Amino acid sequence: MAKITLSKLRHSYLSTPKSDSDYALKEIDLDWTDGGAYALLGPSGCGKSTLLNIISGLLVPSEGQILFDGNDVTALPPDQRNIAQVFQFPVIYDTMTVYDNLAFPLRNRGRDEATVHKRVMAIAEMLEVTEMLEQKAAGLSPDNKQKISMGRGLVREDVNVVMFDEPLTVIDPHLKWKLRSKLKELHQRVKATMIYVTHDQTEALTFADQVVVMQLGEVVQIGTPVELFERPAHTFVGHFIGSPGMNILPCELQHGAAVFAGQQIALEGPIRGAADGQTEIGIRPEFVSLADHGLPATVTKVSDIGRHTVVECEAGGCRINAVTEGAAPERGSAVHLAFRQDMTRLYVDGWLATAPANATGEQGAA
C-alpha cells in the first residue's frame, strides 16, 4: 500500500511531439493518499487508460515521474511495482482451475504452498468463490471470471495499488450493481489504494471518495462526488456529470452582472479575475424551477424519468432543462424559470469564475 505521486507527467504516443495536441496526456500533477478509493472519469479517448497504464508500468511516460511512497518507479516494469490491474475483459488462464488462477501470481513469485493456500482461501472467501475453486476457470460466467481476475490482484498481500480499467463493461446490468458494491466492500476490507477507470459517472461516483475528471488528456477537476455535482470547475464536468447535465447558457457581462436573453441573472457571488472571454452561466437542472416570474421560456419537451420530471424549455435560443416534481406543464406552454442563486455559476472560457458569496452574504431573490 502506498501513496502515489504523479509529478509533471506528460505522455505522447509520438516519438517527437511538437504541439500540445500531440500529447495524449498533458501535464499532470497528482497526489493520491494511501488507502484511498479514486476514480478516473472521462469520455473515451480522454487519456484515462493511458494514465492508468503509466501508473501500472505498462507504459513509460515521455516526461515526468511516478513516485510510490516517494520512491521513483517511473522506469520499473509492472511486476516490480507490486501493483494489480483488472482489465475491461476478464483475463483468466483458461486451462487452470480457479484455485490455480488465484495462486498464479504468488507461485510466480516463489511463495511456498502453505502461504499460497492460506492467501487463496482467504481471497476466495472474500470474493465468495470458495465453492468453485476446483472448477476450470474457462467455464465460469463473465462476472465470476471478473471476480477471479480481481482476486489475482488482491491475493498478493503487499500490493501498492489495485487498478480497475472499466471492469464492469462486459458484466450484465443486474450483476453490475452487485459487483460494484462488492468492490466497495473489498476496498474497505483490504485498505489498498484503488484506482478505478471508467466513463460511467454512476460507477465513478459510487465507488470513489475522490473523482478525477479528465478531458482531452487533461485533468479538469479533482473532487468528491458532491463537489463535482455542486461546483463543477469546468463546463465539461457540468455536462459530463449529472443526468441531464448542467445547463450552460452563453451570457454577456454588463457592469459585473450576467445578462442572458435580456434578463439579468443573479450569480452566486463575485466574479474572480478579469472576465474577458467567452462567458457562460452554468446551472444544474435540479436548481432550476418553474415559477410565477423569472426568465420567460417555452416548454418543448416533458420527460418523466420516474421520481422526477425533466422539463425541457427554450429561452433565448438555448435549451434549458429543469428537474421538477409534481405536475409538469404541457408542451408548448409559456413558463417562467427561476434559478437558485447560490447554485448559479459563471464560467469564463469554460472555467469556473465565480466564488461563493461569503457566509454573511446576502441571499438575493431570484
Next chain:
Amino acid sequence: MKTENQKAWFFVLPVLALVAFNALIPMMTVVNYSVQETFGDNVFFWQGLDWFQQILRSDRFHAALGRQFMFTFLILIIEVPLGIAIALSMPRKGFWVPVCLVLMALPMLIPWNVVGAMWNIFTLPDIGLLGYFLNHVLGISYDMTQDPVAAWVTIVTMDVWHWTSLVVLLSYAGLVSIPDAYYQAAKIDGASNWAVFRFIQLPKMKTVLTIAILLRFMDSFNIYTEPFVLTGGGPGNSTTLLSIDLVKIALGQFDLGPAAAMSLIYFAITLLVSWLFYTLMTKDDLN
C-alpha cells in the same frame, strides 16, 4: 398451425448431385473393383473379401504403411514445433507483418510437381546447388538416388520447406487474436515467458493448431506427387510411401482388385486417425 413440408430437400439436391458425381460414384466403382476380379472385356468374377485379406497380410503393404506413418510422424514432429516457433517470433504489428506473411505463403503457392522437380535439381550431386555444395564444398557424401538416408532427409526437408508455412500462418492467426490485456495481466502477475506460452499462447492456439495438425496429417498421409517426382519411391523401395505403392499396383501392375481394396483400407486408416485425433483434441471443449 405450422404445416411441415419437405421442400427444403430440393435445395440440397444440387449439392448432393455434385458430391455423388465427384465422390460417391467414383468411390463405389472402387468398392466394385475391390470385391471382384476382372480379366478385361468387362467380365467380372465375385471375389468376396479376398483382396482385402491379401492386402492386409502382405509384407509389402505393411512396409509401405510403416514408411507412411514414419514420414507423417517425422514431418509433424518437425513442422508443428517449428511452425509455432516461427509464428511466435513474427512481429505482431508494423511494416514487417505483411512482408513476413507473404514470404511465409510463398512455398505453399508452388505446385506439388514443381516442388518435387525443384528439389530434384537442387539436390543433384554434380550440378544442384545443395548437392554440389554438400559433396564438393563440405565434402559430405550425399546422393539421394543411392542412399536411402539421404533420400529420406530430402523428402522430409522438402515437406518441411513446403508446408511449415501452413502451421505458421494458422498459429499466427491464433496468436494475433489474443488481446493485449492477457500479456499485460501476465506481466503484472509476474509470469515468465514460458508461463505466458504455456498458459496463454498455447491454450489460445489450441483450436487452430488442432486444425493445422489435422490438415498436415491428412495431406502428408496422402502425399504422392512430391516424393514421386523427387525420388520415384527409391532408392529401392526406401521412399515408397502408401500412395506411391498404390499407384504402382494399380497402374504399374494393373492389379485393379488389390489396388481397390488397398485404397479402401488406406482411406479407412486416414479417416480413423483423423477422427480419433479430432475427437481427443476437442473432447474438453464439449463439456
